[in-house]
Amino acid sequence: MSILIDSSSRVVVHGLTGREGSFHGQAMLEYGTQVVAGMTPGKGGQTALDGRVPVFDTVADAVRETGADTSCIFVPAAGAPDAVMEAAAAGVKTIFCITEGIPALDMIPAVAMVRAAGARLIGPNCPGATSPGRAKVGIIPGSIHRNGRVGVVSRSGTLTYEAVQAMSDAGIGQSTCVGIGGDPVIGTTFLDILQLFADDAETDAIVLIGEIGGAAEETAAAWAAEHLRDVPKVAFIAGRTAPEGKRMGHAGAIISGGAGTAASKVAALEAAGFRVAGSPTELPQLLRDAGYQA
Amino acid sequence: MKIQEADAKSLLVAQGLPVPPWEVAHTAAEAREAAERFFAGGAPQVVIKAQVLVGGRGKAGGVKLAGFPEQAELVAQSILDLEIKGIPVRKVLVGPAADIVKEFYLSAVLDRAERKILLMGSAEGGVEIEQVAAERPDAIIAIHADPLIGLQPFQARAMAFRLGLGAHLKDAVAIATGLVRTMLAYDADLVEINPLAIVNETAIDGLVSQRLQCLDAKITLDDSALGRHPALEELRDPDEEDPADREAREAGLTFIKLDGTIGCMVNGAGLAMTTMDLVKRAGGEPANFLDIGGGARADKVAAAMRLILADPKVNAILVNIFGGITRGDEVAKGLIEARAQQERDVPMVVRIVGTNAAEAAVLLEQAKFVTAATLDDAAAQAVAASKGVPA
Numbered sequence: 001m002s003i004l005i006d007s008s009s010r011v012v013v014h015g016l017t018g019r020e021g022s023f024h025g026q027a028m029l030e031y032g033t034q035v036v037a038g039m040t041p042g043k044g045g046q047t048a049l050d051g052r053v054p055v056f057d058t059v060a061d062a063v064r065e066t067g068a069d070t071s072c073i074f075v076p077a078a079g080a081p082d083a084v085m086e087a088a089a090a091g092v093k094t095i096f097c098i099t100e101g102i103p104a105l106d107m108i109p110a111v112a113m114v115r116a117a118g119a120r121l122i123g124p125n126c127p128g129a130t131s132p133g134r135a136k137v138g139i140i141p142g143s144i145h146r147n148g149r150v151g152v153v154s155r156s157g158t159l160t161y162e163a164v165q166a167m168s169d170a171g172i173g174q175s176t177c178v179g180i181g182g183d184p185v186i187g188t189t190f191l192d193i194l195q196l197f198a199d200d201a202e203t204d205a206i207v208l209i210g211e212i213g214g215a216a217e218e219t220a221a222a223w224a225a226e227h228l229r230d231v232p233k234v235a236f237i238a239g240r241t242a243p244e245g246k247r248m249g250h251a252g253a254i255i256s257g258g259a260g261t262a263a264s265k266v267a268a269l270e271a272a273g274f275r276v277a278g279s280p281t282e283l284p285q286l287l288r289d290a291g292y293q294a
Numbered sequence: 295m296k297i298q299e300a301d302a303k304s305l306l307v308a309q310g311l312p313v314p315p316w317e318v319a320h321t322a323a324e325a326r327e328a329a330e331r332f333f334a335g336g337a338p339q340v341v342i343k344a345q346v347l348v349g350g351r352g353k354a355g356g357v358k359l360a361g362f363p364e365q366a367e368l369v370a371q372s373i374l375d376l377e378i379k380g381i382p383v384r385k386v387l388v389g390p391a392a393d394i395v396k397e398f399y400l401s402a403v404l405d406r407a408e409r410k411i412l413l414m415g416s417a418e419g420g421v422e423i424e425q426v427a428a429e430r431p432d433a434i435i436a437i438h439a440d441p442l443i444g445l446q447p448f449q450a451r452a453m454a455f456r457l458g459l460g461a462h463l464k465d466a467v468a469i470a471t472g473l474v475r476t477m478l479a480y481d482a483d484l485v486e487i488n489p490l491a492i493v494n495e496t497a498i499d500g501l502v503s504q505r506l507q508c509l510d511a512k513i514t515l516d517d518s519a520l521g522r523h524p525a526l527e528e529l530r531d532p533d534e535e536d537p538a539d540r541e542a543r544e545a546g547l548t549f550i551k552l553d554g555t556i557g558c559m560v561n562g563a564g565l566a567m568t569t570m571d572l573v574k575r576a577g578g579e580p581a582n583f584l585d586i587g588g589g590a591r592a593d594k595v596a597a598a599m600r601l602i603l604a605d606p607k608v609n610a611i612l613v614n615i616f617g618g619i620t621r622g623d624e625v626a627k628g629l630i631e632a633r634a635q636q637e638r639d640v641p642m643v644v645r646i647v648g649t650n651a652a653e654a655a656v657l658l659e660q661a662k663f664v665t666a667a668t669l670d671d672a673a674a675q676a677v678a679a680s681k682g683v684p685a
Contacts, residue, residue, distance in 0.1 A: 236568075
């Protein structure tokens with residue numbers, strides 16, 4: 001099974017003819033993902049990736065001609081919320097928005113429209129997702145993965161790679177790895193992903209990678225305590241040494257008024273039955289300690 | 295981006311909200327002249343407020359009243375001599391002191407968890423809202439704007455009535471909707487009035503009437519949206535921006551200076567925090583948080599290196615790049631270029647994995663960089679180098 005994407009996912013890449021879109025579109029194709037279409041307004045009728053992928057003017061055209069059901073958005077910040085809404089309006093069910101630097105207020109109507117269309121948005125400012133051996137959508141390097149049964153969810157991009165690499169090196173594979181994004185307004189939360197993993201027959205354990213700021217980790221932990229009681233659960237929280245009042249890059253990563261600290265998140269996760277690692281490299285051992293057998 | 299109270303008030307006035315007059319003074323003499331104008335206009339007292347971008351001005355002695363021009367000068371000087379949370383006060387706001395009947399709190403804020411704009415009000419104004427929220431959550435009224443159609447007049451009326459502002463309904467509705475309009479007009483994360491106050495106003499004929507006024511204003515702008523509001527860029531206060539912060543911002547880097555000795559250059563905010571955490575765990579102290587961002591090219595890497603080396607306390611550098619959208623060879627080229635230009639040589643440990651890591655490894659080996667395979671190992675090597683232990 002896996003969640004969000006698998007070998008049957010048919011992906012349209014928004015901005016496939018651009019620098020990032022073509023580089024990562026190529027990597028997705030090489031990984032085995034069904035990249036069935038590109039979308040660049042004004043370039044409809046052309047092809048991309050050495051003639052292997054047709055390009056369309058609109059997402060609706062791409063959906064109609066290729067049966068695309070998954071979007072991967074690489075367009076610049078100014079046009080990205082519009083791209084999200086275009087995908088939702090065209091009937092795309094799973095929309096990944098990789099773009100960073102989108103004004104937060106622009107995402108409010110986009111998220112609402114995605115919900116109204118019954119679609120799901122992951123991101124923005126996220127690395128995408130990989131279901132190892134099946135498909136990858138976004139920018140996560142395919143080489144770090146190993147096929148397996150641990151579900152990974154993270155607010156970060158590169159920190160996710162670090163954790164996944166450590167797991168794969170230790171012989172622990174993943175069912176799906178999802179980066180939900182570090183922006184203030186995102187489409188899918190930790191809690192949403194834990195709910196999907198809970199229903200996935202091929203996910204036997206959970207790795208949650210959070211960071212300081214907000215309360216999304218605590219909210220997810222409270223749900224997991226009740227609904228994932230017997231599932232091995234491991235977590236890592238970045239920002240233990242971050243000073244208060246300084247925004248650590250991600251819009252959400254700020255400790256203010258003593259809220260959103262690493263300590264409060266670690267405490268909430270431990271209370272919910274998570275084992276919390278001091279370094280991403282400790283995750284594999286903690287998974288085994290929690291009873292997970294790869 | 296945070297902006298000063300006086301600038302926030304200008305934005306409110308531009309959106310038609312009621313704000314009492316003010317002037318900004320950079321010296322005690324200027325403050326006195328401004329006070330003289332307000333006294334001549336009939337104000338019995340003036341208020342003088344420090345203009346700094348940190349909270350807690352009142353408690354720090356940064357807000358005071360004066361009853362005559364000489365006193366205004368003295369009070370202004372005492373405030374200009376202050377340092378509030380480490381920030382020297384360089385300017386003050388001078389305005390007529392309001393005759394306050396009752397204070398309220400009202401704000402429009404981005405509610406990240408709900409993914410909506412939240413209109414938040416409290417009849418307990420003038421105090422820190424975090425304190426009210428912690429001690430008496432029932433005293434806070436929260437109304438969400440619809441994500442597609444925005445805040446509606448009935449919602450603003452509901453806020454006004456629940457705050458007990460029924461006698462000032464029209465003004466309260468105008469202010470509540472004005473806060474949301476201000477937020478949207480300037481892409482603000484937060485537009486906060488604390489206090490919003492019912493004040494007594496005495497007309498020339500001696501008649502006293504009551505009206506609503508925005509006595510203080512705090513606005514935080516979304517950095518990601520500044521590109522489409524070029525005029526707002528001018529509200530960035532150069533007095534309160536560290537030169538290193540400015541260079542980082544102009545180079546498109548996220549840089550936060552810390553107190554340690556190990557300079558860190560990382561791609562991605564979460565990994566940058568983790569790198570700091572692991573440096574500390576290995577017994578070292580990080581000198582900074584530095585995220586070169588996704589897809590950084592060679593020139594950005596060189597700029598990052600200059601920033602790190604500008605801190606004289608830095609005696610070792612840890613570069614940790616896990617390529618995804620960032621390509622390892624681009625970073626390696628940047629490091630080689632930066633090392634050729636840099637004036638100060640400090641030990642550097644480089645770890646580049648992920649996208650184009652193999653190409654990066656070839657470049658780094660040719661240029662004889664010290665490399666590490668894992669993050670734990672890189673942190674340990676950097677800490678050893680910082681302490682003068684040969685790796």
